[in-house]
Amino acid sequence: MSPEQWQQTKYLFNILIELTQDERAARLASESDAEISAAVEKLLAADAADNFEETPVANLAYLWREDEEDKEIENFIGRRIGNYTVIREIGRGGMGIVFEANRSGGDFSKSVALKLLKRGMDSGAMLRRFRSERQILASLEHSNIARLLDGGMSDDGLPFFALELIEGEPLDKYCRTENLSIP
Incomplete structure (x- = not known):
C-alpha cells in the first residue's frame, strides 16, 4: 500500500465510521481501489470490536510497510519525546515501536522502554486501542x-x-x- 493509498484509507475510514452499516456498504461499493476498500473494511471491523483483544492488531499490520517503518525508526533515534531521549529500537509490533530511551532533565535520569504508536496507525480505532493498552x-x-511509568504525546501528535x-x-x-508454546 502506497503512502497515498494509506492517506485515502484513513480519510475514507474516518468518513465511514460516522455512517450506518447500510451507508457504509454503499460508499465502500463505490470505491474503485480494491486494496483501499479491503483495508477500510478491516479497520471498520477492528473499530467494531469493543474488546481490546477481539481483533488482534497483527491482522492489520500489513498496512504498514517495513521500508517506511525503517525510515521512521531512523528518524526517532536521538530524538526527544516528552522527557525522554530515544537511544535504540528494542522491538516492534502491529501498532507500535518500542525503544530504549533515557529520561533526562529534572533531578534524575532513568532508562525506560518507550512504546510509540506508529505513524499511519493513528486512526481513531488504533488510538482507542493504544489508550486501552496503556x-x-x-x-x-x-x-x-x-x-507503567509515564505517558503522553510526542511533539508531532503520536501517543x-x-x-x-x-x-x-x-x-x-x-x-x-x-520449545515452549505461546498461548
Missing part, C-alpha cells in the same frame, strides 16, 4: 510485569508510554529456544 498496563501491579525497562531475552525468542 490503561490496562496502569492497572497491573505484579513483580513480573513491567510497570507514547514509558515502561520499566527490563533487560533480557525477548519472551517469544525464549519460548522458541525452549
Whole structure:
C-alpha cells in the first residue's frame, strides 16, 4: 500500500465510521481501489470490536510497510519525546515501536522502554486501542510485569508510554529456544 493509498484509507475510514452499516456498504461499493476498500473494511471491523483483544492488531499490520517503518525508526533515534531521549529500537509490533530511551532533565535520569504508536496507525480505532493498552498496563501491579511509568504525546501528535525497562531475552525468542508454546 502506497503512502497515498494509506492517506485515502484513513480519510475514507474516518468518513465511514460516522455512517450506518447500510451507508457504509454503499460508499465502500463505490470505491474503485480494491486494496483501499479491503483495508477500510478491516479497520471498520477492528473499530467494531469493543474488546481490546477481539481483533488482534497483527491482522492489520500489513498496512504498514517495513521500508517506511525503517525510515521512521531512523528518524526517532536521538530524538526527544516528552522527557525522554530515544537511544535504540528494542522491538516492534502491529501498532507500535518500542525503544530504549533515557529520561533526562529534572533531578534524575532513568532508562525506560518507550512504546510509540506508529505513524499511519493513528486512526481513531488504533488510538482507542493504544489508550486501552496503556490503561490496562496502569492497572497491573505484579513483580513480573513491567510497570507503567509515564505517558503522553510526542511533539508531532503520536501517543507514547514509558515502561520499566527490563533487560533480557525477548519472551517469544525464549519460548522458541525452549520449545515452549505461546498461548
